[in-house]
Amino acid sequence: ILKRVAGLKNFHTLCPFLIAYGLFYGLSLFNIFFLQSLFAIAVIVLEVPAGVLSDCYGRKRCVCYGAVMAIVSASLFLLWTSFFGFILAELAYAMAFVLFSGSDTALLFESSDRQQYSHHESRVQAYSRSSEGLSGFIGGLAYSLSIVLLPILELIAAIILLYQTLSLKEVRSSYPAHWRGSQLRLAWLEQLRSLKQHFMNPDNGFIRLVILFSAFVSTITLSMFWLLQVWFAQHHLAPYWMGCVWLVYHSCSAFASLWVKPCMARLSIDKLFIGLFLGCTCVVIIGGVVSSQGVLILFLLSALLFGFKMPFIFCVINQSVSHDIRAGLLSLDSCVSRALFAVISLVVGYVVQAFSFQAAFYVLAGFQVVSFFILLPLIKYKQVASV
Template identity: 25%
Template sequence: MENNIRLKRNVYKNYIFTLLQSLDFTRGIWMIYLASKGMSLTQLGLLETIFHTTSFLMEVPTGAVADLFGRKISRIMGRVFSLISVILLLSANSFLWFAISFVFTALSYNLESGAGDALIYDSLKEIGEEETYMKVNGKKELFYQAAGIISFFVGGYLATKSYNIAFLLTVVIGIITIVQSLTFKEPNIGRINSKEEKENIFVNQLKESIKVVISKPKVGFLILFTQVIMAFCTCIFFYLQNYLKGNGYTEWTIGIIYAISSLTVALLATQVHSIEKKIKEQGLLLIVPFLTVACIWGVALSKYSYVFFILLMITEEIIYVSMSDYINKMIPSENRATILSFASMVFSFFMITLFPFIGLIGDKFNLTTAFKCLAMLGSILVIANAALLISRKRTHTK
């Protein structure tokens, strides 16, 4: 009984953890900050490529660490690495040290990406409440977006005074987050305890996880679908900072725009399960991608690009919350963190290609042209996705 109570508390502790982890006052300004340090758009693209190359190579191994040695341990290590990355970013003045900082940032994301979701889903599963995961995940997103509102408002304002203050406050919050991450209870589901089972543990874990994905093609499709959408949205999220700055917006104004987007998404997050019930999985897979690409076109072509950016963040939120629930329901606990890390690895693969491409086009021409290229590529992909889904539906109905 006591064990169940502690596992139940994981859910509420995770809301606090999400708030603290996401209180990053550099979120809306780091690209502008690095540009002020002399980095070009191409160099910014290369730094993000370094981040995602590290993430691509280390996602699955770190996911295996979470499955084999504990989600809690993986989460704590992730926070320590995140703190190191912020300190390096604040103190560095060269591309090399910025790159090293991005390596640590990537590792912090790797260690959290599969472990955090697995920790909460398996806590719920162990007490028989896994069916509430979509609601829980939606509420978690509410805290994430609330932290975003604070981060963008405060970070944008501080950036007009001093970038250093924004980074130092983020360091303080990072230390507090490490302490709070020590309070979680590790669920027993999926844990490997015997010494015999730990022989060749990494290789066996990877093999078993790959077998799960191969045996369930729908898992692979949903992972691919979700990560493509998120890669496109992430490119807009980061490069829009420099785009708006170049169009005369101050860091404070940019912070307000990003804060409004977080507020809007926060209000929507807890209602995603209701939206999913109305339009179902097929509706999500067909309608939302078209809306996403329409928003990218709006960012590229409209003088009200910030309005379409906010709408874009809404479509991303709907996809993330709903697809996360679908995927978790189809995979076993003992492979959960590793398979969720596969998803992050797919995201990194697309970002390695897309992010530097946008930076290069932005340097050679301008970011408007880069956004148009992204919108054209997105249009091709959503049309192909729709054709594939309609074809599969017809095949299944025959």
Template identity: 25%
Template structure:
């Protein structure tokens, strides 16, 4: 059994790398325009994508809990590959909307299931404490690969707009092959009740547990603030008159910073309580919006880097924090609920961000995002203190 669980850890890194090695980021907007979409349609597609994730997140997480982690991961890569393939063969808003829904469905099948199979495999062999570091190393490898892909995608796109997409589809199907190599962790408690009862119990216990509830609130904050950075970089680049030729290089630098953050900063903060690290990230993402407004020029790109440090640390730390609060039978579903909070908040606020960007401009939007992030994070800091005081009272009772 130990050998199989050790193999799961190795396979996990390969699976995560291949499923996330999509090199289309820097050329995604130009490609959509090439396919005939307007910018407003592109932003609407992001809302459709987020809404689809919200709709599918909990049902697919429940499948991972009730059926099999491995099954969820296999089907995830297959559906994501089909969705992305539609971007190559189809055109028009309606086709791309279907593609986004399929891609979102595939993404939710792996959300929670991948983290759960790693955590449970490590737990079975007495290595649970290594979870954060393994997640961090995996994320750093992904970011390093995406850095190289960012530079390559611009060059490949100039040869043919379809090449970066073909490479990304191939990586998704490769991740499907790796997912077949997983072994389901033994002695895992599976929920015996019906699906509706299972989901109701998970939601009930999630809201009853203060730490899980806090994680949902924090995920909602970061779902907006962290995910919006990708779509707000281009307006800022235009604000400082950055030539589009440098976009790929800048994205490569961003990914390298995230790789460094994931690999080394997570390990450095290993002795710090996860929730304290998350709070620090909340203030860092606020700075990532406010600092670039102080100085505006080519070198002010450096002031965007706190957001990339957060991007590298957030997933390993948040997943470790949530995994420590839940039991096997509900693990994937509760992880999905936390992820749902992030996607729900983004689906609600992303159209508003786009409207404000068109209506009042880049500088006011950056300022508002930074201030809101700071205020909400301070509120969550106060909530954390309340939880600690209640815990102390109960412990002393």
């Protein structure tokens, strides 16, 4: 069921064409990047509280509520097409995102054999990426008929998602069946304190560095995701071909996800961190000097990095923390990533509109320099821990 849930929650026919959809209804590029920054800020505010809520209220309940908010978001995109309507739709989607984030991964870890978890996580991530690719292809075909079909298809997928989440079973039985408001607030505050103590504990420096490094990799790959949509708009690609590119893009991510377990079995974790850093560095440096047509290859490389990074980071975090704060820490990872992206997306959106598409890569290259100074202590910490 979790594989189907992963596929359905990532079945986004609208997301690959959101820039085209926004431009169709009169939004500017800056407006659209502002919406992504707003989404990131909403995730920052809601991510950790949602993860903590999952730890003390239940994984299944949170993913069910997430499916409901996905329905609300798709409905708003369909019915309220002003800039304010887009804002509300993005906020609803942010709520859906945070309610799923951490909860579904924690549920998978708690229902899996520890030796097989990395295999299951890779498979679930592959389902997610494959679903995104397939939805992009279907979205391209639907866009060829009418752009209005995009949110309609996403709404249908969200309704099926709700049905699937209701079929999930809670692994742990310690969650109360009912909470009074005061009880939930006290439990939430206590869980939040536990999460803070764990994160700030000097003995948990490795986890802090993993979360920070993960945020930098996510920001690069997320920026590339949205720059690909700008590339579509600048080259006036037909909707069908846009869908084909999305299918290849997410197929690359799915392929990379399947290689996490073999790579973790053969290579040390610090070498995998170095590989992610070098991959991101190649993307942003080469992207600033190659022709606009050649950038498409770099988009596919960023898809490979994104597909590998997600299950790899989840495996590292899940295997390093206890179940009591697992969802909260996974949510914190996503929260920090979105915080960085909230800042960078505004800068990238402005640079693309005011200067050039290529100039955005110079911004990302400067950003990548900072991640080098996080990578160094991360590798050193891991080497010391191994000794």
